Amino acid sequence: MKLARTHLLSLAAVAVLAAFLFVADTWFDAFTIRVMNLSAIYIVLALSLNLVNGFTGLFSLGHAGFMAVGAYTCALLTMSPEQKEANFFLAPIVPWLAHVTIPFVPALIAGGLVAALLGVLIGAPVLRLKDDYLAIATLGFGEIIRVVLTNTQTITNGALGLKGLPEFASTAAVWACAALAVLFMVALTRSSYGRAMKAVRDDEIAAGAMGVNVFRVKVVSFAASSFMAGVGGALLGHLLTTIDPKMFTFMLTFNILLVVVLGGIGSITGSVVAAIVVTIFMELLRFLDGPLNLLVFQTEGRPGLRMVVFSILLMAVVLFRQRGLMGNREFSWSMLSRAGLLPKSEKGKHGLA
C-alpha cells in the first residue's frame, strides 16, 4: 500500500471539515457564520505571529501595522470608483488610485506583497536588535504605520477610514486562506529553512557557527510573516466591510498574541485550536459587557469586563502553564493511537504522521 494510513486519515478529516463548512454556510445564521469566518482569519493571523515569535524566536509586536497595510492595499484595489468617491468627501483621492479596480484574489496577494515588502524594509534595520529592543522597535513601527495611515488623507481617507468594502470574504475564501496558511506552515517547518529558523531561535550563535545565514533567515521569516499578516488584515477588512486606523492599534496585536500564547508558542496545531476557541469565547463572553445579574447584586452594563477576563486568562497561562495548550508539540494521528482513541497502525510507534 503506497498511501500511508495517516494520509488517508488526513484526507478524510479535510473532506469532513469541508463538508461541515459547506453545510454550515448554507444552514447556519449570519452571526454564527461570521464568527466562524472570523476564527479562520484569526488562524491566519495567529500562524503569522507564531512564525516570527514561536519558530524564529523574534519577539515582534508590530503585527497590527502589517495587517493595516494589507487591509488598506486590498481595500483600495477592490473598491469601485463610485464607492471611493463616496468615501473621500473631505479630500479627493489621488488620481492614480481613483479608477483602479481589480478582482479580489490578485488584490489579496497584492495586499500581502506590500505588507511583505514593508516587512523587509523595516526588518533590515530592526532585526539587528534583540529581545526587548526588537519588541519595542517593532511596536514602534506598528504605531508609525498607523500614524502615517491617519495622516495620508488623500490615499487612505485618514481617520475617517474606508466604508463599504465589497463583501468578498466568503466562507470559502477565508477558510481556503486558513488552509493554505496551515499547509504553508507545515511545509515550512519541515523544510531546511524551517529548521534553520528553529536553530536561530534556539541558539543564534550556534546556528551561525553551523553555517546558517542568521540575518537572512530572520528577514525571510519576518517577510513571510508580514505577508500572512497583510492577507489576514485584508480578509478582516472585507469581512467587516469597514476599516479605519483605530482598528489596528496594539490592542489587535495583543489579541493575536493571546491566541498564540494560549495555543503554545511554536505550535501550529495550538495556534489553530486556540484561534477558534478564543474567537468563539470572545463572542460568547460578550454578555459580560452588558448588565449582569449575580444573584446577590445586579450590575448595570460595564463595558470592558470582557477584556479584564481575557487579560487575567493570559496572565494565568503565562504564570501557571507557560507552554500553553500544546507547548511546541504538533497534532499527529499517532498521538491519537497512543491515547487509545484510534486502533494502532501496523507500523506502530514509527508513524510520525
Place this chain on the structure above:
Amino acid sequence: MTLALFLQHLANALALGSLYALIAIGYTMVYGILRLINFAHGDVFMLGAYVAFYGAAMFLLPWWGTFLIAIVFTAALGVGLERVAYRPLRDSPRISVMISAIGASFLVENVAVVLFGGRPKGVTVPDVMNVKLQLGQVSLMSVSVVIPVFTFIILAALLWIVGKTKTGMAMRAVATDLDAARLQAIDVNRIISFTFGSGSLLAAFGGILWSYKYPQLNPLMGVMPGLKCFIAAVVGGIGNIQGAVLGGFLLGFVELMVIAFLPTLTGYRDAFAFVLLIVVLLVKPSGLLGSRQGEKV
C-alpha cells in the same frame, strides 16, 4: 519665529521633558535590575492621576493630600505587581516575562475602564498650580514652573539614595550581578520591591503633574507616555538614571520643537519618539550615556 515665541515653546518643552523624565526613571531602574520592560509602568502613571482625581473630587483632599494617597497607593501597586506578575517568572525565558508584563498592563487598563468608565474626566487644577505668571513676553501657568522644580528635587533625592545610602549601594550591586549580590547577603527581593515601589511613586508624581498640565483623564492615557518614556530611557542609556532624565528632556524638546518649527508634521507627533528610538538604536545601541555591554557566549 520671534524670540518670545521660542522661549514659550522652550518652557513648554521643559515641562513636558520633566514629566517624561519622571516616568523614564521608573523604567530605567527596573530594567537596570531585572532586564525587564515593565509595560504596566505607564498604567501605574495613569492610576496615580486617577487616585489623585478621586481623592480631590470625592474626599475633598487638598492637593498635597492627593499626592500622598496617590503615592502610597501606586507604590503598593508597584510592589504588588512585581510580587504577582514578575517574581514567579524570574528564572523563565524573557519572552514569558515580557508577555506577563503586557498582560499585566492590559489588565490594569481594562480594570480601569471598568472602574472609572471609558469617558474622559476633566480635572480641576488646584489654584496654586493655576496662577498665570508673566515673565517678560512669556506667559506661563505656575504648573509649568512647578513641574521642572519638582523633577529636580526628586532627582536629587533619588541620586542621593542610589549613590550614598546603603540601600542604594545594594541596588547598584543587584543591578551589576543579582546572584553575586545575593552571596553578599543582600536581600535581593527587598531591593527589587524597593525599586518597584520607588519607580511607581515617581510615576504617580508624573501622572498627577501631567493631569494638572493636561487636565483630562482617560484609562488609556498612560499607554503613549509609557511607550515614549521607555524610549526616553533607551535613548539615554537604559539602566542609567541620569541617562533617563537626559532622554526624557531630549524627547520633550524634539517633540515640541519639531511641531513648533514644522507645524505640518503635527499629525505625526506620536511617531517622533519611535523614529528617535530607531535612529539611536542603530547608531549607538547602548544609548547616549550607557556603557557598552559585551555579549557573553
